[in-house]
Amino acid sequence: MTASNAEPAVDPTAPSPQPSPDDIKCAASESVRAGVDIRAKIHDVTLLALKSRRFDRHGMQEVVRAVTDGIALGAEESRSDLRQTLSEAFRGLDQGLTRSAEAGGAALRQLAVTGKDLSDNEIKQALATMKQLEDDFLATAGHAAEAASEKIRPELRQILHTARQTGTETGKMAATSMTELTRRFSVASLDVALAGMVVAAEVGTRFAQLASGILGGIADALAEPRADKKP
Numbered sequence: 001m002t003a004s005n006a007e008p009a010v011d012p013t014a015p016s017p018q019p020s021p022d023d024i025k026c027a028a029s030e031s032v033r034a035g036v037d038i039r040a041k042i043h044d045v046t047l048l049a050l051k052s053r054r055f056d057r058h059g060m061q062e063v064v065r066a067v068t069d070g071i072a073l074g075a076e077e078s079r080s081d082l083r084q085t086l087s088e089a090f091r092g093l094d095q096g097l098t099r100s101a102e103a104g105g106a107a108l109r110q111l112a113v114t115g116k117d118l119s120d121n122e123i124k125q126a127l128a129t130m131k132q133l134e135d136d137f138l139a140t141a142g143h144a145a146e147a148a149s150e151k152i153r154p155e156l157r158q159i160l161h162t163a164r165q166t167g168t169e170t171g172k173m174a175a176t177s178m179t180e181l182t183r184r185f186s187v188a189s190l191d192v193a194l195a196g197m198v199v200a201a202e203v204g205t206r207f208a209q210l211a212s213g214i215l216g217g218i219a220d221a222l223a224e225p226r227a228d229k230k231p
Contacts, residue, residue: 018052021066028070032089035080039092042067046096051219055107055211057129060100061140067093068144072152083155090141090159097137097170099218100211104130105177107211126207130178134171138164 019027024045031041046067053059071089078085108126138160145156 019049021062024049024063024066025070025073028067028089029074029077032071032074032085033077035078035085038085038088039095042071042089042092043096045070046093047099047215047219047222050096050100051212051216053212055100055104055208055215057132057136060097060133061136064093064097064137064140065144067096068141068156069147072144072148072156075152075155076149082151086152086155086159090156090163091169093141094137094163094168094170097133097168098173099215101130101133101170101173101177103211103215103218104133104207105173105181106214107207108177108181110210110214111207122207127178127181130174133174134168137168137170 027045028042031045032038034041046063049063049066050060053063071086071093075082075085075089104126108123141156142160145153145160148156
């Protein structure tokens with residue numbers, strides 16, 4: 001009789017299911033509501049959500065929207081200082097997205113080193129996606145902020161205003177990668193190369209698959225030391 005109450009065996013090698021936007025929102029909300037290690041926990045929620053999705057603008061925007069919604073909800077119910085709580089949560093989201101910029105840069109470098117035959121269009125799509133990372137991040141978070149409560153909305157607006165003025169870690173990482181990559185691919189000017197180009201919602205398959213794999217590796221490597229820590 002007791003056997004029926006046993007927990008089912010978990011295969012550690014099995015791929016993790018992709019969390020839905022509601023799952024991401026709930027995880028972010030709980031992390032903020034708990035009020036402990038908010039930045040690290042939101043970073044982890046963001047990274048876990050990103051690694052389970054295709055490396056493209058749609059996936060990133062979906063994650064940013066869900067995490068920001070969760071942050072707003074959790075802050076609404078938190079007893080901690082509101083401004084500090086939201087600031088820490090936003091930094092966690094930014095740092096999680098920074099890993100995407102890091103993975104995108106690493107993917108393009110790897111494709112260049114291994115001699116993969118990338119078309120000009122594939123290169124431009126990948127570079128355009130990275131160039132757009134910060135704008136997409138702040139625009140999507142801004143839409144979520146406007147849907148927040150009257151208590152949360154002005155605080156999130158101020159955080160986003162500051163981020164637009166000073167820049168984000170995501171934007172800085174993307175800019176560093178793009179500077180290196182424009183030299184590597186002999187692109188004289190990124191702005192000129194991308195002028196008039198519609199930024200694709202989806203990047204090339206090879207780049208997306210490699211970037212997703214690298215992002216997953218980054219996530220796994222970051223999780224190991226934290227999991228090994230003794231309580």
